[in-house]
Amino acid sequence: MIEKTATESNEFNEPTGPANDNNDEELHADIWREVKLARNHFSEWRSEAIKDYDFYAGRQWTEEEIAKLAKDERLPVCFNRIPRTINAMCGLEVQNRQEPNCYPVEESDTGSGEYNTNVLRWVRQSCDAEDEDSEGFKDLGICGMGWTETYVDFNGMKRDILIGRIDPLEMLYDPQSKKNNCTDARWVAHIQELTKKQFAEDYPGEEFKPYAFWGADAEDGEPHDATNAWRYDNDQSDHIGKVKTMSVIQYQYCVREKMYAVASSDGQVMEIDKKRFKKLKELFDESGMQYTEISKKLYKQCIVTKGKILKKTTLESTQFTFQAMTGYLDHSTNTRFGLVRLMRDPQMWANKWLSQIMHIVNTGAKNGLMAEKGTIPNVRKVENDYSKPGNITEVIPGALTEGRIQPKPAPQYPDGVDRLLNYAISAVQDVTGVSVELIGMADRDQPIGLEESRKKAGITMLATFFDALRRYRKNNARVVMDYVRAYLPEGTLVRIVGEQGAKYVPLIKDKMAFEYDIIVDDAPTSTNMKERVFSVLSQFLPMALQSGIPVPPDILDYAPLPETLIQKWKQLINDSQSSPEQQQMKQLQMADTQLELQKKQVEIKKGESDVMLNYAKAEQAHAIGQDESAQAMQKMGMENQMKQEQMMAQQRLKEIEFLMNYQRKQRESEMNMQHKQEMHVRNMQQPMRPTEGGAYVG
Secondary structure (H helix, E strand, C coil), X not given: CCCCCHHXXXXXXXXXXXXXXXXXXXXXXHHHHHHHHHHHHCHHHHHHHHHHHHHXXXXXXXXXXXXXXXXXXXXCCCCCCHXXXXXXXXXHHHHCCEEEEEXXXXXXXXXXXXXXXXXXXXXXHHCCHHHHHHHHHHHHHHHCEEEEEEEEEEECCEEEEEEEEXXXXXXXXXXXXXXXXXXXXXXXXXXXXXXXXXXXXXXXXXXXXCECCCCCCHHHCCCCCCCCHHHCCCCCCCCCCCCCEEEEEEEEEEEEEEEEEEECCCCCEEEEEHHHHHHHHHHHHHHCCEEEEEEEEEEEEEEECCCCEEEEEECCCCCCCEEEEECEEECCCCEEECHHHHHHHHHHHHHHHHHHHHHHHHHHCCCCEEECCCCCCCHHHHHHHCCCCCCCCCCCCCCCCCCCEEECCCCCCCCCHHHHHHHHHHHHHHCCCCCCCCCCCCCCCCCHHHHHHHHHHHHHHCHHHHHHHHHHHHHXXXXXXXXHHHHCCCCCEEEEEECCEEEEEECCXXXXXXXXXXXXXXCCCCHHHHHHHHHHHHHHHHHHHHCCCCCCHHHHHHCCCCHHHHHHHHHHHHHHHHCHHHHHHHHHHHHHHHHHHHHHHHHHHHHHHHHHHHHHHHHHHCCCCCCHHHHHHHHHHHHXXXXXXXXXXXXXXXXXXXXXXXXXXXXXXXXXXXXXXXXXXHHHHCCCEECCCCCEEC
């Protein structure tokens, strides 16, 4: 591997990251240099991404192509087949939604991990995170990049953690990043276009200077993009009345800073920054506390304009709050692309072949006439009325009979044009690998097993996108939990779903586990998940109930029923289980069940002895050549033995029945005694009231 010097790095315009985090001028210069280099790196990707969105929306002809078609009197036909594949992928994600769960690292935090999961689920449901994730997933399929931001909305005294989708065309990131979801990126940036009013509300006291980041100024030495030139002061276009905007960059970056780990006398370790450590070092030395220097990764954010840094903060998170979902990797340009990039060429050629066929059919319907000069009195009138079936065309006498006017020969239909059109149409679907069975467009009869296998094969072709979504949800869950600890105040009412159903309880951060793993699992609320699980449970539950296997109330979460009905049903189950009378009845039923099992075992043994007796009789009847007296003695001995076994089995059966009746009567008497005691205590607690005769009764 060849190492580049600083001069070579500048020559090749490689971003090196913020050099000095403490000096605002140097930091601004480094940030501005990096975002400009990233803008140049992703300029081609932005152009391709805009085309991807245009093709998805049906704008598939360029202005030059439309002008040329109009000149040739051809139609810009567009039968858009791209959205059905993207919509099928998005629908598959909605039908099989997943949710992140927290699993504690330490065994003692088992309950805390479940508490974390409930808090995380409540935050995501409160801000409609699933819908924002789906919008980002749609961007992923179209242009190869999907972005969301996790942020805190300060509304008076209330703090809400929100997750919102970000337009991929407004994002930049470290061009050297190669890992999926940009997990190895050293920085990310969001470029916002703010009007003067928006800028004054967000950054009061700062000067508003319209500037085009995507339409770069001439001194930047880069190609000028005049698409949005009308927005800025240096606009030379004729747009009147348009609102001017200013580019504001929200830049997040990662740095490593020196910290100190200090061990207290009780064994706890706390982290202190370098500034505080200098003030407390003498105290630590006097008390004999041990400390060591460590390096910690911190995430920071700067709000930057062209001229200055407006705001600089440290993020209360262990990751960037901008989270990405990435598609296929183009190794040549180190950029990402989605499914639309693959479908653009087949869709474009399908449009062109269809337009060509329509032009051939239209021009070949009536091809015009070949006429000798002077045979048609009014040529202009014939040109206008020849294609109209109800008009009369006048010619000189003898022109038709002498053959002086003849129709032009019809042009031959090019052989193979229709096959080219069909090939292009089928290629729109084939290049993605998504089968027609997956999008529900299969028009052939085939076995169900074959159709299901083809659906699974189509899902396999989309595994890259769903894997990116799964990884994104894990990273986003970590950011959300960091923000819960940092910003949500103690006592905030959060919705917790437990054994007693769903209820709102105050947030207690001490209950939350500090170290946990994020596992993404299928959500019970997803439609396909419920169908798959409930189809298995419908076969398993009858056998479980017959075998006496207890069924947990959580099984209702996978039933295809309304959520309100599930919660009411679980509440009734919990109420019935919490009643002491119900628990005693359950114990009595279990005791009866055990006695019944013992009774059946005795009956089985009795049946076995009967079988042995019958077998002995049959053997005795078929015995030949043996002494009759010996047979008689053997018969008597076996009969006596069998009778004794039957008597013992009957005696055991009577004992079991007696024991069952005794235990049942004892339990009934205990329940009656307990009921009388409760009634007595209840009567004693009632106030005395006077009767008509003056006496007091309870």
